[in-house]
Amino acid sequence: MRSVVRGVGGYLPEKILTNADLEKMVETSDSWIRERTGIETRHIASSDEFTSTLAIKAAQKALSNAGLTGADIDMVILATTTPDDTTPATAVKVQEAIGMTQGCAFDVQAACSGFMYASCIANQFICSGQVRHVLVIGAETLSRIVDWTDRNTCVLFGDGAGAVIYGASTPEEDEVGMGILDIIIHSDGRYRQLLTTTGGVSRTQNAGYVLMEGREVFRHAVKNLSDVAEEVLAKTGISVSDVDYLVPHQANVRIIEGTAKKLGFDMDRVILTLPCQGNTSAASIPLALYEGVKSGRLKKGQLVLLDAMGGGFTWAGGLIRL
Numbered sequence: 255m256r257s258v259v260r261g262v263g264g265y266l267p268e269k270i271l272t273n274a275d276l277e278k279m280v281e282t283s284d285s286w287i288r289e290r291t292g293i294e295t296r297h298i299a300s301s302d303e304f305t306s307t308l309a310i311k312a313a314q315k316a317l318s319n320a321g322l323t324g325a326d327i328d329m330v331i332l333a334t335t336t337p338d339d340t341t342p343a344t345a346v347k348v349q350e351a352i353g354m355t356q357g358c359a360f361d362v363q364a365a366c367s368g369f370m371y372a373s374c375i376a377n378q379f380i381c382s383g384q385v386r387h388v389l390v391i392g393a394e395t396l397s398r399i400v401d402w403t404d405r406n407t408c409v410l411f412g413d414g415a416g417a418v419i420y421g422a423s424t425p426e427e428d429e430v431g432m433g434i435l436d437i438i439i440h441s442d443g444r445y446r447q448l449l450t451t452t453g454g455v456s457r458t459q460n461a462g463y464v465l466m467e468g469r470e471v472f473r474h475a476v477k478n479l480s481d482v483a484e485e486v487l488a489k490t491g492i493s494v495s496d497v498d499y500l501v502p503h504q505a506n507v508r509i510i511e512g513t514a515k516k517l518g519f520d521m522d523r524v525i526l527t528l529p530c531q532g533n534t535s536a537a538s539i540p541l542a543l544y545e546g547v548k549s550g551r552l553k554k555g556q557l558v559l560l561d562a563m564g565g566g567f568t569w570a571g572g573l574i575r576l
């Protein structure tokens with residue numbers, strides 16, 4: 255049995271923060287941000303929007319695109335670094351909002367790789383036959399943990415949510431090899447200080463602010479992302495020429511271009527949302543999938559390669575036939 259994508263959804267807050275706006279907040283320039291990161295604008299949640307608000311809107315869109323309701327969902331897994339509350343999990347707010355009283359809902363924290371980790375867990379439950387439909391969400395309000403006086407980090411991040419519903423494959427779908435072919439997840443805690451926060455509930459009784467050694471993160475990113483992509487390709491016996499699109503985590507256009515080049519993808523086979531969204535952490539891959547589907551580039555039957563890297567370090571790669 256495989257996990258097949260039944261529906262994809264996304265939501266971005268209305269408020270847009272431009273590079274010109276940032277020029278007024280820290281010593282930076284539109285040209286520096288564009289050249290070094292590829293980012294032009296990002297969306298910022300309003301004061302009455304929380305991670306759950308964004309997640310619920312993305313989930314509702316995914317449900318409607320899948321033609322399903324909350325009654326069909328057995329499990330909600332929400333990947334986030336910015337939960338509404340320390341407890342309970344933000345996922346249970348989504349569970350309630352979609353009218354789902356059965357099954358279970360929980361959060362996953364794997365920084366920017368969170369959506370891939372959550373998809374990997376969903377895949378295990380579906381493949382073992384324990385559940386039929388899983389709603390996987392990546393949702394973030396990174397703006398709440400960004401230090402808006404730190405130009406090294408505040409230009410990079412944005413808020414948003416993306417959602418994917420995976421469902422158990424039918425025999426017909428199995429025959430044509432649809433669904434998740436494989437997802438590989440990795441972490442290496444030796445590098446945890448390179449992308450972290452200044453605090454956390456147990457250590458400092460607050461959430462802290464994002465702290466990053468940008469150059470070091472950059473150096474590891476291209477290697478880890480291309481290594482895990484090659485690992486998943488080798489494991490599934492698929493070659494890059496068979497893949498229709500690379501759907502990478504959106505952190506920095508130079509990281510994406512470097513990884514694409516190393517793997518042998520032209521940029522016209524890469525889904526890029528970074529210029530208008532910035533780095534939305536766990537939300538970036540499902541938002542890119544949503545954008546790809548909406549724009550008509552991603553179609554049923556196509557093979558997509560996903561890869562992500564984030565704090566921990568965590569990193570992951572996956573292959574899905576849509």
Ligand SMILES: CC(C)(COP(=O)(O)OP(=O)(O)OC[C@H]1O[C@@H](n2cnc3c(N)ncnc32)[C@H](O)[C@@H]1OP(=O)(O)O)[C@@H](O)C(=O)NCCC(=O)NCCS
Pocket residue numbers: 281282283286287290291366405406407409466467468469470471472505506509533563564565
């Ligand atoms: C953060 C990042 C864009 C910085 O780009 P870079 O080319 O590595 O730049 P450097 O860190 O070498 O800094 C170059 C100079 O620009 C300065 N700088 C940093 N941020 C700046 C900004 N927003 N505007 C203007 N100048 C800035 C630095 O202070 C440094 O100045 P110095 O040479 O006087 O010390 C890049 O390292 C990066 O994207 N790293 C990975 C980040 C990431 O993806 N994180 C999330 C992973 S999930």
